[in-house]
Amino acid sequence: MNEAVQPAAHLRLVSDRAAGDASGIKLSGVSKTYRTRDGDVPSLRPLDFHINDGEFFVVVGPSGCGKSTLLKLISGLLAPTTGEILVEGQKVTTPHGNVGIVFQNALLLPWRNILGNVMLPIDMKRLPRQDYLDRAKSLLKLVGLEGFEKKLPWQLSGGMQQRASICRALVHDPRIMLMDEPFGALDALTRERMNIELMRIQRETKKTVLLITHSIPEAVFLADRVLVMTERPGAIAAIYDVPLPRLRSLDVMADPVFTELVQRIRKHFFSQGALD
Numbered sequence: 001m002n003e004a005v006q007p008a009a010h011l012r013l014v015s016d017r018a019a020g021d022a023s024g025i026k027l028s029g030v031s032k033t034y035r036t037r038d039g040d041v042p043s044l045r046p047l048d049f050h051i052n053d054g055e056f057f058v059v060v061g062p063s064g065c066g067k068s069t070l071l072k073l074i075s076g077l078l079a080p081t082t083g084e085i086l087v088e089g090q091k092v093t094t095p096h097g098n099v100g101i102v103f104q105n106a107l108l109l110p111w112r113n114i115l116g117n118v119m120l121p122i123d124m125k126r127l128p129r130q131d132y133l134d135r136a137k138s139l140l141k142l143v144g145l146e147g148f149e150k151k152l153p154w155q156l157s158g159g160m161q162q163r164a165s166i167c168r169a170l171v172h173d174p175r176i177m178l179m180d181e182p183f184g185a186l187d188a189l190t191r192e193r194m195n196i197e198l199m200r201i202q203r204e205t206k207k208t209v210l211l212i213t214h215s216i217p218e219a220v221f222l223a224d225r226v227l228v229m230t231e232r233p234g235a236i237a238a239i240y241d242v243p244l245p246r247l248r249s250l251d252v253m254a255d256p257v258f259t260e261l262v263q264r265i266r267k268h269f270f271s272q273g274a275l276d
C-alpha cells in the first residue's frame with residue numbers, strides 16, 4: 001500500500017481543474033445525431049470538456065451511450081452535428097495524423113508479421129521505413145514482444161496481439177492515444193497486466209490518453225480523471241479527479257480512496273441499469 005494516499009475523508013471528488021489552454025483536446029458544444037432512413041438517432045447531447053496535455057483521461061458509460069461515437073468524432077472519422085473539437089489548438093475536420101487509435105480487437109493483418117503490422121501506419125503514410133524500424137522494434141521490446149517480430153498474428157495470444165496493436169498506434173509517435181475498450185476481449189489476468197503496462201507506457205512516453213472502458217475499477221486504476229456518461233443520448237453525468245499517486249500498483253485497489261471512488265461512480269448506474 002502506498003503511504004502517500006490521502007484519507008478518504010479528504011477525497012476531492014468532483015473535478016475543478018481549469019480548462020482552456022490550447023494544448024490537449026477541447027470539445028465545445030459537440031453533439032452527434034445520426035441521420036438514418038428510419039429517422040434521426042440522437043447519440044450525444046452537447047458536450048463541453050477539456051483533456052489536458054499528458055493527461056490519462058478515461059470515459060465510462062452504459063452501452064450505446066455514444067462512447068465510440070465520441071472517439072470517432074475526436075479522431076476526425078466522423079463529423080459532429082454541432083459544436084467544435086480542437087486537438088492541440090487545431091480544429092478537427094478530417095482524420096488527422098496527431099492520434100493513434102486502438103480498437104477493441106487488435107485488428108492485425110493476418111498476412112503481415114508482427115513487425116509488419118506495427119509498421120503499417122508508416123507504410124500507409126509513406127514515411128521512410130528505415131527511420132522508423134528501430135522505433136517499432138523498441139516499442140515491441142517495451143511491451144515484452146522482443147523476439148516475436150517475425151511471427152504471424154495467429155502465433156500470438158490475444159493479449160500479445162493487443163500489445164502489438166498498441167505498438168502500431170504508437171509507432172508514428174502520435175501525441176495522443178485514443179483507445180476504445182482496448183482490453184474488452186482479454187481475460188482478467190491479461191487485462192490487469194495490460195493495465196499496468198499501459199500506465200507505464202503512458203508515463204514513459206508522456207502521451208495524452210483518452211481511454212473508453214465499461215470497467216469502473218479499470219477506469220479509476222488508470223485515470224487522472226474519469227468522465228461518467230449518462231445513457232443515450234450521452235451527456236456528462238460527472239467528472240472525477242482520481243487523487244491516487246503514480247505509479248500505481250494493483251495494491252491501490254484495496255485503498256479506501258480507490259474503493260470509495262469506484263462506489264461513487266457505480267451509483268450513477270444504479271438508476272440507469274447496468275454497464276455493458
Ligand SMILES: Nc1ncnc2c1ncn2[C@@H]1O[C@H](COP(=O)(O)OP(=O)(O)O)[C@@H](O)[C@H]1O
Nearest residue numbers: 034036041043062063064065066067068069232
Ligand atoms: N452509424 C450509425 N448509424 C445510426 N446509429 C448509430 C450509428 N452508430 C452508432 N449509432 C447509435 O448511436 C448510439 C451510440 O453508439 P456508440 O457510440 O457505438 O455507443 P457506445 O460505444 O457507447 O456503446 C447507439 O444507440 C447506436 O445504436
Ligand SMILES: [Mg+2]
Nearest residue numbers: 067068069180
Ligand atoms: Mg462502443
